[in-house]
Structures are given as structure tokens and as C-alpha cells.
Amino acid sequence: MDYWLPLIFVSLMGLSLLLYIILDGYDLGIGILLPLASDDEKDRMIETIGPFWDANETWIVLGIGILLIAFPSAHGMILTHLYIPVTLMLFGLILRGVAFDFRVKVTAEYKSLWNKLFFVGSLLAAMSQGWMLGSYVMGLESGLTSIAFSIAIALSLPAFYVVLGCGWLFIKSSGEIYTKAAKWARTAILPMGVGLFLISIATPIASSTIAAKWFTLPAAIGLLPIPLMTGVAYFTALWVLSKEEILKAGYGWIVFVCMVVMCLMMALGLAYSIFPDIVIGKLDIWESASSTASLEFALIGTVIAVPMILFYTAFIYKIFYGKSQPLSYE
Amino acid sequence: MELDPFILSRIQFAANISFHILFPSISIGLCWLLVFFRLRFTLTGNKDWEYAYFFWVKVFALTFALGVVSGITMSFQFGTNWPGFMERVGNIAGPLLGYEVLTAFFLEASFLGIMLYGKNLVSNRVHLISSFLVAIGTTTSAFWILSLNSWMHTPAGFTIENGVFMVDDWMEIIFNPSFKYRFIHTVTASLLTSAFFVAGISAWRARKNVDGPATWKVLRTGVVLAAIVAPIQIFVGDLHGLVALENQPAKIAAVEGIWETEKGAPLTLFGFPDEEARTTHFAIEVPKLASIILTHHVDGEIKGLNEFEDAHPPVAPLFWSFRVMVGMGFLMLAVAWWGSYALFRNKVGPWLLRALSWMTFAGWVASLAGWYVTEIGRQPWVVQGYIRASEVVADHAGGMVLSTLIGYLLLYAFLLVFYILTLMHMSSKPARSLKESIDFAAPKANTPKPTATLGAV
Numbered sequence: 001m002d003y004w005l006p007l008i009f010v011s012l013m014g015l016s017l018l019l020y021i022i023l024d025g026y027d028l029g030i031g032i033l034l035p036l037a038s039d040d041e042k043d044r045m046i047e048t049i050g051p052f053w054d055a056n057e058t059w060i061v062l063g064i065g066i067l068l069i070a071f072p073s074a075h076g077m078i079l080t081h082l083y084i085p086v087t088l089m090l091f092g093l094i095l096r097g098v099a100f101d102f103r104v105k106v107t108a109e110y111k112s113l114w115n116k117l118f119f120v121g122s123l124l125a126a127m128s129q130g131w132m133l134g135s136y137v138m139g140l141e142s143g144l145t146s147i148a149f150s151i152a153i154a155l156s157l158p159a160f161y162v163v164l165g166c167g168w169l170f171i172k173s174s175g176e177i178y179t180k181a182a183k184w185a186r187t188a189i190l191p192m193g194v195g196l197f198l199i200s201i202a203t204p205i206a207s208s209t210i211a212a213k214w215f216t217l218p219a220a221i222g223l224l225p226i227p228l229m230t231g232v233a234y235f236t237a238l239w240v241l242s243k244e245e246i247l248k249a250g251y252g253w254i255v256f257v258c259m260v261v262m263c264l265m266m267a268l269g270l271a272y273s274i275f276p277d278i279v280i281g282k283l284d285i286w287e288s289a290s291s292t293a294s295l296e297f298a299l300i301g302t303v304i305a306v307p308m309i310l311f312y313t314a315f316i317y318k319i320f321y322g323k324s325q326p327l328s329y330e
Numbered sequence: 331m332e333l334d335p336f337i338l339s340r341i342q343f344a345a346n347i348s349f350h351i352l353f354p355s356i357s358i359g360l361c362w363l364l365v366f367f368r369l370r371f372t373l374t375g376n377k378d379w380e381y382a383y384f385f386w387v388k389v390f391a392l393t394f395a396l397g398v399v400s401g402i403t404m405s406f407q408f409g410t411n412w413p414g415f416m417e418r419v420g421n422i423a424g425p426l427l428g429y430e431v432l433t434a435f436f437l438e439a440s441f442l443g444i445m446l447y448g449k450n451l452v453s454n455r456v457h458l459i460s461s462f463l464v465a466i467g468t469t470t471s472a473f474w475i476l477s478l479n480s481w482m483h484t485p486a487g488f489t490i491e492n493g494v495f496m497v498d499d500w501m502e503i504i505f506n507p508s509f510k511y512r513f514i515h516t517v518t519a520s521l522l523t524s525a526f527f528v529a530g531i532s533a534w535r536a537r538k539n540v541d542g543p544a545t546w547k548v549l550r551t552g553v554v555l556a557a558i559v560a561p562i563q564i565f566v567g568d569l570h571g572l573v574a575l576e577n578q579p580a581k582i583a584a585v586e587g588i589w590e591t592e593k594g595a596p597l598t599l600f601g602f603p604d605e606e607a608r609t610t611h612f613a614i615e616v617p618k619l620a621s622i623i624l625t626h627h628v629d630g631e632i633k634g635l636n637e638f639e640d641a642h643p644p645v646a647p648l649f650w651s652f653r654v655m656v657g658m659g660f661l662m663l664a665v666a667w668w669g670s671y672a673l674f675r676n677k678v679g680p681w682l683l684r685a686l687s688w689m690t691f692a693g694w695v696a697s698l699a700g701w702y703v704t705e706i707g708r709q710p711w712v713v714q715g716y717i718r719a720s721e722v723v724a725d726h727a728g729g730m731v732l733s734t735l736i737g738y739l740l741l742y743a744f745l746l747v748f749y750i751l752t753l754m755h756m757s758s759k760p761a762r763s764l765k766e767s768i769d770f771a772a773p774k775a776n777t778p779k780p781t782a783t784l785g786a787v
Binding site for chain 2: 087290301306313327
């Protein structure tokens, strides 16, 4: 158990953070797109995420929660190092989270202020998360390479979220917004692709540990499906977006699926690069793990609760299935 | 000036948690009130209860959102500012926080969607159940976080190996000595806070002439709930104090302003504690009463602050916070009983409405003061008797912590102003039930009319 428990928890943590990137990714993406839409369209766009965003955001609380439960010393090391981006992300999530409510409840004169804050919050959260991811992958170093790398991800992640958000709009909206989403996605997907490509190239150059893991035979052959699948997903999305008739026929959801596949592949790649460390080059998962008694206790709850959470999350998505309706309390 | 990151981190934590607690202290109780409104509608079919539900669910959504975002901030603060805390007690604190996320956060966040926007997509029963699950979620959340908080005051069920806390017995940890009292005291506080909150806003609506029958149903519910809960709260608070005396005598000594250990200690009603001179100026005392209340003996011994040199909390903040909390508690009791009597006699005058609307946020004042008593009362410890707060703080540059602190303060002030303004804006719209009663003057046959006379006041 001493060996397996940290493995189980690190997998759960990875799964939570992956779900977070996909789920909160699409709603942050829609938040970033908000200034491009008309006032009426802003309402329609937010309707597509209204019932979901709070639960989506909870996945990062669980992910960071597992880091705290299972790997307390890594939790301290990572969050202390990422003090500034974490604080900025929290400011962003605070503004975005309350803007959902304020924008529809304040007097008309303040609505546009809260729409702007909704956008600012979403962008700030997305960029800070990119910064955090970048400096985490760089093993929490503070050198120039690390900073340049972090900035690159801080700029790419919002573009990634934007395309995810457009994918979500394809699923949940119709008419003018659907058409606009196609336009936005076409604009964002190119810089996103370039950004991801550069980051993939830069990672092994910046980190010799990661390079050694990827470019040795036979591992390199076994790993080939990861970049291949990512590429296939990217070009499929690109192709679908370029074909007006496919989009018009209602197949925009393929873009969302492609983005999810890309997330999954990149997560696998990242997991392979990092494992078995929890802070690259500094701390591995067994060194930083909590005591077995604590992990066992946490595991009992997890085994019971996570399937329930997945079940009722599916239930909520089923209730709000299909093109979104105007949000009304009554 | 030297910026001390320890002091700044403490101020930042205090600011964050003070801001955060405002919202759960309303939303836990308010959510149960919503379940009540929904249930009354389901059972009686009276539309007023449904209008009440839909007005207050909007207030709940706003309050809940503020609680969620400020709560997420708290969970990150442990790592960003107090990494030593998790390194030392992570084995205990981690799973408790984890259970909160797993059993509460997802539940409330998920079913909130149905509660707010699902009315036309699900049956009335599913909608009622969703509201109920959100209420269960908010209360479960309080259960776990208060279990951890109580454990920090009255640690139990652990052993220490190389400075790291190891689990010995989970039941002893979760149900540590002060937990039961703190949990009841906090949930009751939330019921009282939300009761005054809904009654206060309803009274304000009545004064602005935008009230309808639903407004009065809510006002009555709030006042009666407060009248029942206020005395219970005072009683539970007293029990909670006795537990603190047993486990945290330094806290009680500071609250009561008892400088030297003495038998037959007097109760200081009022005064100006002076830590330098180790005395309370202009103290108004009732002889022997502190001993009687705390030990149930006329000559019972109470430990003074002299026993805890260098390990007792600052006296003045505790002394004052406690008096604000208790004073507010009795004021709420008085107004709630006065209000219930007036409602019972069907004689609601303008002064009662004024008093209620002034006291809309009375629960906030009492809750904050109460939390200051308990949290400042634990200082200088973070885990009572074992770990000092100064041992676990992150070694950041003072300037950096100062800049984030200023950021938080500005953001929180901005949000608080908008919260109050938005509440005022929402409550100044004419009640839906008022419009209905004007537009459709002919009532349905089964409409009960107990509030008709009240509505005319």
C-alpha cells in the first residue's frame, strides 16, 4: 500500500486537473470571447455555461485538494513558489465567478462594467494558469528560460481555451453565435497550434530530464502515438473549421471532441515527462506522500464519492442537454 | 519601515477569512429557508411561497457565488502563505479538507444549477430535492471545515513523529472536544443571521411600499425563526464557553479580563483592559459572578493570564469582541421577541419595521465578533499548545505579501459595496406577489388571508 497509494492519488489528481482544464477551459474561453459579442449575444453565450461553471471550477479545488491531502510538502513548495500567479488567478476567478450573478442583478448602467470584469477575470485566470503550468514544467526554476517558457504558455493557454469555448458554443448554441464561433475559432486555432508546437519543441530543449525520457529508444517508438494523435486531432479540427458546409450541417461538436483528445494526449505526455516526480527534479511522489493511514482514510471517501460525483454531474449535463435555453429562475 | 511577512500574512489571512465568512453565514441558513419556502409551496399550493422562493433564490445565488470564490481563495492560502501548516499537520488537515470537497462542494455546485435554472426542466419534486441537496451540501461543508477548525483549538486523536502529526484515531480527530459545540453554535448562528437578513430586507421592502403578501410571509418566517433560535444560541454559546475554559483557559482569561488567578472571580461587564499595566480600567464588576457562571461554584478558581506568560492571546480584541457578540445576541433576542409578539397581536408598527431593517446585517456583526473571539483567542498558537503560527509561515518578501494584501483589500471592498448595492436594487423592485394581487384582484378560492391585515400596515 505504501507504494500504491501515492500512485493512486497522483492519478486522481491528474484526472481532476485534466477535467478542470477541459471543463473550466471552455467556460473561461467563452469569457475571453465576450467582448467580441453584441450585448444580446453575451447573454446567450453565458446561458450556455450558467448551470455548469460552478461545478466545473470545483475540479481545480479537488485537484489542488488532492495535492494537499496526499502530497502536503509538494503542495507547500509549489504554491509558495507560484505565489504571484496563484494570487492573480484567484483574483481572476473571483471576478469571473461573481460577475455571473452581478451582471444580471445590478442596475442596467453597471451591466457593461460586469461584462468587462467577466472578460478580465476569465483572461486573467487563463493566463495565470498558463504561467503556473509553465513554471511547474520548468521544475519551479526562476531562470530566464523558465520565465520565457512560462510567458509562452501564459499566452497560448487562453487561445486553447478560446477554441475549446468555441467548440462548446457549437454544441450549445445556434444561429448567429454559431457562425461567429466558427470565425473566432478559425482565428484562434492557428496561434494556438503554433504555440503548442513551439512549447512541445521547447520543453525537451529547456529540460534535459524530459529530453532524456522522450528521445531514447525504445521509449520513443512507444510514445509516438501521443504526438501523432495530437496532430491528427489538431488537423481534424482545422479541417472541420475550414469547411463551411460541415459546420452548417451541425457537426461543429467535432471541434470540441478534437480539443478534448488534444487535452488528453498532452496530459498523458506531461504525466510521462514528470513521473515519478511531483516537483520535477526536486521531489518524487513517495518522498512527499502523506502517511499511509491518512491516505487510506482519504481513499475510502474518494472511492465512494467520486463515482457519485461523476454520476450526478452526468445527470446535470443530461438535464441541460441540447441547445441552451434563456436562463430564468422561474 | 521593515515589512514583516508574518504580520502581513496574518492580516491577509484574517482579511480573507473575515470576508469569506460573511457569505456562508447567510447562505447556510438561507438555503434551509429556501427549502422551507419550497416545501410550503409544495404542500399548500400557495403561490406566495413560490414567489418568496424565487425572490430569495436570486439573493442566495449571489451570496453563494461570493462565498464560493472567497472560499477557493482560502484553500490556496494554506499553500501560498502557510506551507508549514500542511507539512506538519497535513496528515490530519488534508483528509478533512478533502472530504469537504468530495462530499459538499460538488454536491452544492452541481445541484445549484437545477435549483437556479432548472424549474422548467425538471419536476417540482426534483426541484425540491435539488434545493434540499444544496442545503445538505452547505451544511456538510460547515461540518468538515469546523471539524478541522475545532481540532486546531482542541487537538485530539494523534501522535507526533519527528514533528509531524500522525493519525491515531479518526473518530477522536473529527469529533474532537470542541467540535460538537462549535458546529451547533455556527449553524445556529447562520440560521439567526439569515433570519434577521430576510426579515430585515422584507421590513425594508414594507417601508418602501414594494411589499406584497409574499414579503410578509417571509418577514413572519424570519422573525419567528429568530425568536426561537436566539435563546438556543445563547444557551449553546454558554456551553461552548465552558468547553473553552477546560481546553483553552487563556482564551477565557482574556475574554473575562482576569489578570491573576483567583477564587470567586468577579464578572467584568465593562471596562478598558490595559495589557501594559495588566489591569482593567474603570471596570464595572459583579462580584463572584464569573466563578459562578464558569465553574458553578461561588468560590471556583479561574486561571488568570499570569499563568500563560508569552502564550496568551492579546487581551483587548478578545475582551471587546466578546462583548460585541454577546450584546448583539441579546439585542437580536429582544427584537425577535418584540417582533413575534407584534406579529402575534397583528400590530406591526413603523418602529418595528425600522428596527428590523436596521438589523438586517446584525448577524454579520455577531458572527464576525464571535469568530474573532475564537480565532484571536487561539493565538499565538495555530494548533493550540503545539504549533505557533510563526513556525509555519512562508518566507516571502514582505513587499510581495503587502502588494497581494492591498489587492485583496481593494477587491473585497469593491465586492462588498456592490453586494449591498445590488441587494438594495433587487429589494426595491415591487414584489411579484404585490403586482399579482393588484392585477388579479380576484383571489383564488383557497388563498389563505392571514397576512391581509398585515399587508395594510
